[in-house]
Amino acid sequence: MQFDTQSLWLYIYFPSLQLDLIQKQYTGITEHDFAHTSELRAKKNAPQAIYQSSSNQLIQINNAAKVKGIKCGMGLAKASLLYGDLQIFEYKRSLEENALEQIAQQLYIVTSDIVLAHPNGLILRAQNMLNLYGGLAGYWRVIEYCLIKTNYRFIASAAYSVHAAKLIALHSKQHFITKDRSKIQHILDKCSLAYSDIEPKDLQKLARVGMHTVKDLRRIPSAEVAGRVNRYSMNTINELLGLAPSKVKFYQPPSSFHETIELLYEIENTEKLRPILTHTLRNLAQFLCIRNARTLQIKIDFLQRDAPCLSLTFNSALPIYTHLDWIEIISLKLESVTLIAPIYGLSLHCEKHETTQASNDDLFAQRSSQIAGLSLISRLMSKLGESKVQGLSYAQDFRPERANQLVPFTSNTKKVTGVGFNHDQPGILLTSPEVLTQQVSIIKGPERINTGWWDAQAIIRDYYIGQSQNGQRLWIYKTPNDQWYLHGFFT
Amino acid sequence: MASSPNHNQDFCHSFAELVCQSNFSFLDAASHPEEMVRQAYFLGYQAIAITDECSMAGVVRAYSEIKNNHLPIKLIVGSKFIFQGQTLVLLCPNRKAYSECCRIITNARRRASKGKYELAEWDLKTIKHCFCLWLPSPKGIKENIEWGKWLKTYFKERLFLVVKRWLTSNEEDKIVTDQTIADSLSLDIIASSCALMHDPGRLPLLQCLQAIKRGCTIAELGKNTLANAEACLRPIHKLNVIFDTEWLSNACLLAAACEFSLSELAYEYPAEIVPQDLTPTEYLRALVEKGIKYRFPEGVSHRIHEIIEKELHLIQTQNYEHFFLTIYDVVQFAKSQNILYQGRGSAANSVVCYCLEITAVDPSQIDVLFERFISKERDEPPDIDVDFEHERREEVIQYIYQKYGRQRTALAATVVSYRFKSALREVGKTLGVSILDLDFFIKNINRRDGALSWQSQLSDLGLDPNSHQAKIFISLVEQLIGFPRHLSQHVGGFVISDGPLYELVPVENAAMPERTVIQWDKDDLESLKLLKVDVLALGMLTAIRKSFDMLREQYEQPCSIPFITKLGDDPQVYARIQRADTIGIFQIESRAQMSMLPRLKPACYYDLVVQIAIVRPGPIQGDMVHPYLRRRDGKEKIDYPSEKVKRVLQRTNGVPIFQEQVIQLAMVAAGFSGGEADQLRRAMATWKKTGELTKFRAKLITGMTERGYESAYAERIFEQITGFGEYGFPESHSASFAVLAYVSSWLKHYYPAVFYVGLLNSLPMGFYSPSQIIQDAKRHNIQILPVCVLASEYDHKLSFIGGNYVIQLGFRLVKGFKQSSSEVITCYRSTTVITNIQQVRNLGLPDTCLQALASADALSKLSDNRYAARWQLLDNVPSLPLLRDTLKEQPAPTYLRQPSLFDELIEDYASTGLSVKQHPIALLLNSRLLPRFTLAAQLQQLPHKSLVSVIGVVSCKQSPGTAAGVTFITLEDHTGNSNVIVWQASARAQKQAYLNAKILQVRGILERGDGDVIHIIAGKLIDLSYRLDELNTKSREFR
Amino acid sequence: MIILCFYTVQFELHMNPILHELARKQWVWSATSAKQQKQKKCISTGFTELDKALNAGFPNAGMIHVQTITGCGELDLFINILKQQNVQNEQSGNNKFWVFVSPPGVPNAEYLLAQHIDINNLLVIHKTTTEEALWSAEQCAKSGACIGVFLWQKRLSQLQVRKLELSAQHGQSYCIWFTDSKVKQANLPLSLSISMTRHKNDIAIQINKQRVGWTQQSITLHRPFNCHTSIKRNKQAHRAAKIINLTQQSLN
Structure with missing residues (x-):
């Protein structure tokens, strides 16, 4: 969307999102966990830094680190020489992006036009909200209150172009909120171009003819500059100087399904929940249906009288949406649940859903057995618990215990191709090898396995194939000190 | 048959391991060749073959080990090849077979890029003498029989089938298949362990190497590695259990048939350096006598004559004439091309070498040195290194290639081995240690710390020494240090032979195009008594020659x-x-x-x-x-x-x-x-x-x-x-x-301007940057003219201005400026006077070169300042051809501001690494941004033990290994350098200033040592770098 | 329990409600239906002798009772047979599950991979109560998503067997029940019951009960390992002499 050059914008800059996130975690813990408070507080106040490996620089540091002489832009080696116990966290852009989106979600309640400037900035179009809140001061009070609650450090500034607001925010040490054009121009003039979106190559060009600030730039006729920088940089410059309108894309909040139902009477038997659940699940189905979506997981909180809320998550192995599908899965799981107190309400949450693929008729037959398989697994898992439904994983390792492991069943695992595998392998392995107690005659061997020294689970074994007197074919091995063990059957 | 094995039906008492790779098969095997032969001897083997993959690089080590320790075991020379999925091992029963094998390795190596090889069918077809051991591929029996038939056509009775047994799964099936193949082709079977280690204990290291090779961690190797430690040299009784006795005795019989020893190799010097009608001795004597007349025009003393006779006698008895003559030939070429050179090394400082003009060390000056250098009792091969001007050594190398041909000339190899850092990094990666941690270890381990071993330093850095991971980490690093990594080319050691070199030793491609390297290094050559000629490069010779040239031109x-x-x-x-x-x-x-x-x-x-x-x-x-x-x-x-x-x-x-x-x-x-x-x-x-x-x-x-x-x-x-x-x-x-050293001091003393120009034009070399050298020149009262588009050439040059020689800096100082652009400018200048920037633009120089000129302020005579010059250059309109002639000169834009002195300084440093006009300390001083301090030039006047404060740009920070815990910091101001000594404790206590400061204030005690050396023993270190930012702001505010 | 066997008499099912009920429960077998069954698809076991004994092979679905001690090649036999049937499924991209319920250990992935079975299609129900195990086996068998369910249980009741048999029929799959219990469980309502024993490389199979045809004498299958047991050999003709000749040649 494009806007005229008369709109007022706010830019909110979060200089240390990731670091603040880490701090928030500590705050969360200290409030609840009194036993470790002092230790945690010490940790919280220890020098910390966020490190970006791609540039080999520290990019965010806390005050404690600052005191130790550590600065942003330092390399790791230098920083660790300055303070050896510096806590270093690797920079994760995605963390900041998520945090930014959460902040946006919270702001969305109070203001409408929000732009995400990833990874650490938010742009608000203030102009159309001014009337609503009775002027800039009122608007800013609301925004500021909202932001302070998030516990992130931030710096905000107002200006009549997105770029100008951003430049001031990145440049200042405090909030700069005003509608006064001349004040804005005054502070903007002092801002270094280095924080702007002008391309680094052009920035360097300008710096080397002595143009470092917005003021330097303003002195020169725009046409003169245009011949000397590329088009992208020129657009930025024009926006910055208020000569061209801003172009932005506004943020849309994600949709998820939440429904809470208060029961008219208390229920003590899970069986009786069924009609109520069906009702809610119908609503969910409708919600999904409108969006042409399906979901893999729903969460239901059962509010119990005088007892903590019982939260259950229900998974389906394949995306579904109809209430009938869900009710089957839920019922199976509820069979094993006993209520400790009567239920007075429940809420259903569906955070994520996926858009349904237009189904192809030719593939339908094939999909149907796949669906049968997936719904079988959903059923088994609901009844037995997920841990008892297992699949087999194969790893490249000479140690049989490592090569072959039972793992929780998941669909869509990687394909293991069957080339170069040994014949003459036992069909069933014992969960752990047992001392050999019967007389066995050796048929074949040895196959020597001496490996695993690197992970402290070394084995040295000579494997043999043997046959017991009653005809069983056994996989047995001998250790270096001549102990014999049974490890598998040739079933 | 003297060494015929004691053979009975079911036990073979002897064994010969015929397939065995050493760590010169880089990353494929985990034992040194020396360890292999020692272990084979210990196990009572009658013979061992070292058969590295397409290489002879390790075999000399094995040979020396046997010779030095008089081990009663036979060494067989051979090499392994992978050809179209089949594994073949060639063994050399005699000298002819050896030449053949060297030739095949050379061909295979030369076909491929460095570090690889490509064997061709043709190579195998031409083999007439080598034995061929064949390990059939795991492919089908039919395909293998076809292969066997093909091999048999060429190798006839010299083909054998190898059965290896590593106690792996399904191995018996493969062996039975191999037996069938052998039967159907009537081949003899030879038992082998195909050893990759001398001892099973090396398994972890071997797997670590395999992981390095694949670029994964050891755990990720999965089944792409060995299941056990059987790929090693194993006791004979064990071999008897797992192999057919006949196969063992076959190995012994084949080993007995191999008679070749590396001691048979004899080296022949190129014949052409001696005239046909003279013996080498006669020719050398004639040349020496000619040299005497030239070197000693007033005749030689009796003493020197005696020495010459003694040296010539020694050379004759040791048969070293060719060696001296070869070097003589090379230096004659350099002399004819006016390339400065200087011989050094034990044999170089002889009167013979002085007479042959290999060295310029005048014996009348330094007679104390005589007699010490060639020593018969020590039986060392003569050692002569010849240094040439570093910029012109290539001419000498090309001469050698041209004169003797590429077939007869190659560089000696240098075996690049794992050092502490590379070993730590590689092992760490294979154990899944994060790169960040490894970098941290490497940066923080002080290898010079004699008191604390790196192992204990590692635990100081947070590695728990008792953990399993730490133990294997340390043990693997310890084992890997000293392992060869790859072959590199020796800096200048040439081996020249009479016949094709590849009959003597395999030759392979070097990393540099058009360079070939033999597979042996300096020590291997010495072990086999082969000689090499060292052709090295030395920057100072370039500087001296350039100075001499200027003396001749300017001072006649x-x-x-x-x-x-x-x-x-x-x-x-x-x-x-x-x-x-x-x-x-x-x-x-x-x-x-x-x-x-x-x-x-x-x-x-x-x-x-x-x-x-x-x-x-x-x-x-x-x-x-x-x-x-x-x-x-x-x-x-x-x-x-x-x-x-x-x-x-x-x-x-x-x-x-x-x-x-x-x-x-x-x-x-x-x-x-x-x-x-x-x-x-x-x-x-x-x-x-x-x-x-x-x-x-x-x-x-x-x-x-x-x-x-x-x-x-x-x-x-x-x-x-x-x-x-x-x-x-x-x-x-x-x-x-x-x-x-003396010659350069002499030049600096008598012709300082000439010396500085010669030196600056030969950079990079030595310890100092152009900035430091120019500062030094200025302190010797030599005027320096900055780079200027109207006056500079590519090189720095001497100009005679106002009765003095001054140094006109050249374009070579300007970063990003090309020599070709410089030629365009000087050529244009020879016909036209440059008066405006547009003229320079019209020369069609690359944009980067123009920018570089503006940055270096080389356009200052054509423009108000460098900002204006650059603004004019940035404009892309006039570079369009049509407009080129119409727009002659633009008025300087008024809206641009003047660069401040600080801006100028920053630009100067960024573009040329130095500033002729400004010094940061002077600038800060004039802006009153510095506290009270003593200038470097004033230190001389202060008494011993006085308290002093100095400020300067940190131009040099060294912690030499010769002085534990001490850091030398050189602080530079506009009057000179002050030398600061920082003790470890001071450095640790003031880490921030010590590590970060670009501009440093030091408060300390002035000490005068022996010979009036002035040092400042640092007490307080204060980082003043932030003053530069203040200067920056200040200069902006006052524009 | 009444056991009714009609060998020769032909009858009309709808004429006798009791019989009708029995037939519906598949408790009666008639010789005519033997013929009909023969025309129904049977799965060849790959062993002619066994096929003959089973009247052309395994039934195309249902429950099979296998009485054997662990380690006689029992799983191998069934996997080999069922695998052939699965080829068709795999070609159409229709991956069905192999289900192991309460096995006496962990199925060995390397063994299955060597059999070209995609281990992603493997489902193991482990550490459950008998009741859960049977419920799972039943669910799997009837789901139509499984090629076979291998069930290890000591004893099963008539009713349990009946449920599983019906499930397998319904899902067109196999439920193979391994037991090492020596106790004879006669007249189980299932498709096939056999006993297996092994001696060296031979497996002896005794057919205890099958829906069609008679129990027979045991048959023997020869099932050796692929392996070679020794590589040592003692050849009389020794060719050392030839090498010595060669030595002399090369010295010349």
């Missing part, structure tokens, strides 16, 4: 190295050296050397020889410097434990300083034989890599104490030997270097 003063040395020791030159005014002087310009010069006060040539050798880790670590000083100054009595020792040490006041002296001491005082002394010398050169030196410790110390020397003295000698390590400095080299 012909000059040469012999000319200067003939003038005799010049007290004025030595006075300058004693003042440590030696920036840019060869070998004595480092901080350590400069702080020692005023104390040692060299006053003659031999003093310089000592000076160069004494400021080295060896003598310093062995605590030899102070005794030397005290004794020379007569403060300490000189006594010798014995007359023999006196003869060795007299010339250095009883203190061993040179490598030769240490070797000789080992012989006369500890009773080392000539051969042992030679091994000691080699161990010294490589001990950091292989740690072999410790083997000699006991022998040296007991040898000396048995002969009545004090054990403390013996310990000190051994300390010094370890200290010498890789930096060991022989007297013979020092003697040659001293000549160049």
Whole structure:
């Protein structure tokens, strides 16, 4: 969307999102966990830094680190020489992006036009909200209150172009909120171009003819500059100087399904929940249906009288949406649940859903057995618990215990191709090898396995194939000190 | 058959391992060749073949091990090849087979890029003598039989089938298949372990190497590695259990049929360097006699004549004539091309070499050096390195290639081995240690810390030494250090032979295009008594030659190295050296050397020889410097434990300083034989890599104490030997270097401007940046003109202005500026006067070059300032061809601001690395941004032990290995340098300033040492770098 | 329990409600239906002798009772047979599950991979109560998503067997029940019951009960390992002499 050059914008800059996130975690813990408070507080106040490996620089540091002489832009080696116990966290852009989106979600309640400037900035179009809140001061009070609650450090500034607001925010040490054009121009003039979106190559060009600030730039006729920088940089410059309108894309909040139902009477038997659940699940189905979506997981909180809320998550192995599908899965799981107190309400949450693929008729037959398989697994898992439904994983390792492991069943695992595998392998392995107690005659061997020294689970074994007197074919091995063990059957 | 195996039906008492790879099959095997042969001997094998993959690089090591220790085991030379999925091993039963094998390796290697090989069908078809051991691929029986038939056509009765047994799963099936193949082709089966390790204990290391090769962690290797440790040399009784007896005895029989030994290799020098009608001896004598007339026009003394005769006799008995003649030929070429050179090394400092013009060390000046250099009893091969101007060495190399042809010439190899850092990094990666942690370890481990081993430093850095992971990490690193990594080319060691070189040793491609390398290094060549010619590059020779050229052109003063040395020791030159005014002087310009010069006060040539050798880790670590000083100054009595020792040490006041002296001491005082002394010398050169030196410790110390020397003295000698390590400095080299040190000092003293220009035009070399050299020139009152588009050429040059020689800086200083652009400008200037920037633009130089000129302020004469110049250049309109002529000159844009002095300074440093006009300290001083301090030039006037504060740009920060825990910081201001010494404790306490400061204030105590050396012992370090930012803001506000 | 066997008499099912009920429960077998069954698809076991004994092979679905001690090649036999049937499924991209319920250990992935079975299609129900195990086996068998369910249980009741048999029929899959219990469980309502024993390389199979045809004498299958047991050999003709000749040649 494009806007005229008369709109007022706010830019909110979060200089240390990731670091603040880490701090928030500590705050969360200290409030609840009194036993470790002092230790945690010490940790919280220890020098910390966020490190970006791609540039080999520290990019965010806390005050404690600052005191130790550590600065942003330092390399790791230098920083660790300055303070050896510096806590270093690797920079994760995605963390900041998520945090930014959460902040946006919270702001969305109070203001409408929000732009995400990833990874650490938010742009608000203030102009159309001014009337609503009775002027800039009122608007800013609301925004500021909202932001302070998030516990992130931030710096905000107002200006009549997105770029100008951003430049001031990145440049200042405090909030700069005003509608006064001349004040804005005054502070903007002092801002270094280095924080702007002008391309680094052009920035360097300008710096080397002595143009470092917005003021330097303003002195020169725009046409003169245009011949000397590329088009992208020129657009930025024009926006910055208020000569061209801003172009932005506004943020849309994600949709998820939440429904809470208060029961008219208390229920003590899970069986009786069924009609109520069906009702809610119908609503969910409708919600999904409108969006042409399906979901893999729903969460239901059962509010119990005088007892903590019982939260259950229900998974389906394949995306579904109809209430009938869900009710089957839920019922199976509820069979094993006993209520400790009567239920007075429940809420259903569906955070994520996926858009349904237009189904192809030719593939339908094939999909149907796949669906049968997936719904079988959903059923088994609901009844037995997920841990008892297992699949087999194969790893490249000479140690049989490592090569072959039972793992929780998941669909869509990687394909293991069957080339170069040994014949003459036992069909069933014992969960752990047992001392050999019967007389066995050796048929074949040895196959020597001496490996695993690197992970402290070394084995040295000579494997043999043997046959017991009653005809069983056994996989047995001998250790270096001549102990014999049974490890598998040739079933 | 003498060594026929004791054969009975079901037990074979002997064995020969015929397929065995050493760690010279890089990353495929995990034992040194020496370990392989030792283990094979220990297990009672009758023979072992070293069959590295398409390589002979490891076999000489195995040969030396057997020879040096007189092991009764036969070494068989061979090589393994993978060809279209089939594994073949060629063994060399005789000399012809060996040549054949070398030729095939050479062909296969030359076809492929460095480090790879490509065997061709044709190679196999041409083999007439080698035995071929065949390991059929795991493919089907049918395909293998086809293969076998093909091989049999060419190898006939020389083809054998190898059965290997590693106790892996399904191995029996494969062996039965192989038996079927052997039966159907009637091949004999040979048993083999296909050893990759000498001992099963190396399995972890081998798997670590495999992981390095695949670039994964060991855990990720999965089944792409060995299931067990059976790929090693195994006891004979065990082999009897797992192999058919017949296969074992077949191996023994085949081994017995291999008669070739590396000792058969004889090296033939190129014949063409000797005229047909003369013997080499006659020709050498004739050349020496010619040289005598040239070198000694007034005739030779009886003494020198005697020495010449003695040297010639020695050369004749050792058959070294060709070696001297070859070098003579090379230096003759250099001389004809006016390329400056200088020979050095033990044999170079002989009168014969002086007469052959290989060296310029004038024997009448330094007769004390005679006789020491060729020694028959030591039986060392003669050692002559020839240094050439670094910019022109390529011409010499091309001459050698051209004269002898590529088939007969190649560079010696250098085996690049795993060092501590590379071993730690590679092992760490295979164990899944994060790269961040590894970098942290590497950066924070001080390998020079003698007190704390790296293993314990690692635990200080947070690695739990008792954890399983740490233990295997440390043990693997320890094992990997010293393992060969790859072959690289020797810096300049040429091997030239009479016939094609590939019949003597395999030749492969080097990383540099058009270079070929043999598979043996310097030590291997020595072991086999082959000779190499060292053609090295030396920057100082370039600088000296350029200075000589300028002297001839500008002063009409012909000059040469012999000319200067003939003038005799010049007290004025030595006075300058004693003042440590030696920036840019060869070998004595480092901080350590400069702080020692005023104390040692060299006053003659031999003093310089000592000076160069004494400021080295060896003598310093062995605590030899102070005794030397005290004794020379007569403060300490000189006594010798014995007359023999006196003869060795007299010339250095009883203190061993040179490598030769240490070797000789080992012989006369500890009773080392000539051969042992030679091994000691080699161990010294490589001990950091292989740690072999410790083997000699006991022998040296007991040898000396048995002969009545004090054990403390013996310990000190051994300390010094370890200290010498890789930096060991022989007297013979020092003697040659001293000549160049003197010549450069002489030039700096008498023709400083010429010297600086010569030096600046030969950079990069030495210790100093152009900025530091130009600062030094300015302090010697030489005017420097900045780079200018109207006056500069590519090189710096001398200009004669106002009765003085001044230095006009050249375009080569400008970063990003190309020589070709410089030529365009000078060419244009020769016809037209440049008056405006548009003219320069019209020359069509690349944009980057124009920008670079503007940055360097080289357009300052055509424009108000560099901002204006650059603004004009940035505009892309006038570069359109149509407009080019219409727009002649633009008015300078008024809206641009003037660059401040600070801006100018920053630009100067960014574009040329130096500023002729400004110094940051001067600028800060004038802006009143600095606290009170003493300028470098004023320090001379302060008394000893006075409190002082200095401020300067940190131009140099060294923590030399020679001084534990001390950092030398050089602070530069516009008047000169101040030398600061920071003790470890001060540095640690003030880490921030110590590590970060670009501009540093030091408060401390001024100390005057021996010879009036001024140091400031740092107390307080204050980082003033932020003042630059203030200066920046300040300059903006006042524009 | 009444056991009714009609060998020769032909009858009309709808004429006798009791019989009708029995037939519906498949408790009666008639010789005519033997013929009909023969025309129904049977799965060849790959062993002619066994096929003959089973009247052309395994039924195309249902429950099979296998009485054997562990380690006689029992799983191998069934996997080999069922695998052939699965080829068709795999070609159409229709991956069905192999289900192991309460096995006496962990199925060995390397063994299955060597049999070209995609281990992603493997489902193991482990550490459950008998009741859960049977419920799972039943669910799997009837789901139509499984090629076969291998069930290890000591004893099963008539009713349990009946449920599983019906499930397998319904899902067109196999439920193979391994037991090492020596106790004879006669007249189980299932498709096939056999006993297996092994001696060296031979497996002896005794057919205890099958829906069609008679129990027979045991038959023997020869099932050796692929392996070679020794590589040592003692050849009389020794060719060393030839090498010595060669030596002399090369010295020339």
